[in-house]
Amino acid sequence: MSGTVLVLTEDGDTQAMHVARALARRGAETVILDPGWFRGPARLSVVLTPSGTARRLLLTRQRHVDLDRLASVWFRRPDDPAADVAVQPNGFVSDVWDTLDCPAVPASRAVVQRAQRKLYQLSAAGRSGFELPSTLISTDHDELLDFYLAHKGQVVTRVLDRPWAVTERPPLDVVPPLTSADGRPLPMVAQARVPRRMALRVIVTGSWVFAAEIHSPMDARRLRPHVLPEEVTGRCHGLMARLGLSFATIDLTLTPEGRYVFLEVNPAGGFLLIEEATGMPITEALCDLLLPRPDDHR
Numbered sequence: 001m002s003g004t005v006l007v008l009t010e011d012g013d014t015q016a017m018h019v020a021r022a023l024a025r026r027g028a029e030t031v032i033l034d035p036g037w038f039r040g041p042a043r044l045s046v047v048l049t050p051s052g053t054a055r056r057l058l059l060t061r062q063r064h065v066d067l068d069r070l071a072s073v074w075f076r077r078p079d080d081p082a083a084d085v086a087v088q089p090n091g092f093v094s095d096v097w098d099t100l101d102c103p104a105v106p107a108s109r110a111v112v113q114r115a116q117r118k119l120y121q122l123s124a125a126g127r128s129g130f131e132l133p134s135t136l137i138s139t140d141h142d143e144l145l146d147f148y149l150a151h152k153g154q155v156v157t158r159v160l161d162r163p164w165a166v167t168e169r170p171p172l173d174v175v176p177p178l179t180s181a182d183g184r185p186l187p188m189v190a191q192a193r194v195p196r197r198m199a200l201r202v203i204v205t206g207s208w209v210f211a212a213e214i215h216s217p218m219d220a221r222r223l224r225p226h227v228l229p230e231e232v233t234g235r236c237h238g239l240m241a242r243l244g245l246s247f248a249t250i251d252l253t254l255t256p257e258g259r260y261v262f263l264e265v266n267p268a269g270g271f272l273l274i275e276e277a278t279g280m281p282i283t284e285a286l287c288d289l290l291l292p293r294p295d296d297h298r
Helices: 014-025 035-039 092-098 109-115 118-127 141-150 230-243 272-278 282-290
Strands: 004-008 029-033 043-048 054-059 064-066 072-075 135-138 155-159 188-192 198-205 208-214 223-225 247-254 260-266
Touching: 004 014, 014 029, 014 272, 014 282, 043 092, 072 282, 092 109, 109 118, 109 230, 118 135, 118 230, 118 260, 135 141, 141 155, 141 188, 198 230, 198 282, 208 230, 208 272, 208 282, 223 272, 230 247, 230 260, 272 282
Parallel strands: 004 029, 004 072
Antiparallel strands: 043 054, 054 064, 135 188, 155 188, 198 208, 198 247, 208 223, 247 260
């Protein structure tokens, strides 16, 4: 089997490099590209004929890549937050990614970006049959305070669409609302704490569903396989279909009463430590998406 797989991610992504080695064993070449390199040595060119046929070429220090002959593209972490206008979501580089004529994992960039939105994924999870924590998303400080008091302070909060969590805060009545650089209030997500027997990470890769118990996120010895009830597996498949994703991690809480409560879905979620600790063949299932076997008719 041969072919070229393009992976868009940050430099030094160990999971991308691990998957690249697995693809190499199948005879495939993997090009791992940090979008930030377009501020340095990487170059893109597109030639359009009068009939509209396009030829797309990626040039790096090591190679020239014909983007019209890719086996697939993995949008693992495809955006460069420090980029100038040329590589911003509506820029030239993004336009090239959005017009590639090859399978995209976990989906096209537009679908991935939509699936990452907190309100959208919570709504999709609820429609898929998952129980949700009581949740408020708001820029209104009074609403946040009312929510805090209604749940007797047993809430978890964070800034919406920010990479950090605000999980340990003083009471909201003594904390001013967070604001952006131009003074606008930032939307906050507040969720009621859910009693937990254990945390679960579910990795959905095509038709495969792998679940792991996370008894301690800092200790691989305390990561164990978990058998999901059939109805919960069905909810995971239903959620992925609603979001339009072929790969993602889903974080759940298992309550002491045995209820599975949805927390979050992440199209760029981590899986390598879980695979190493449990032996579940997650990488091979992901490779099947990126470079399907000739006899794979799933």
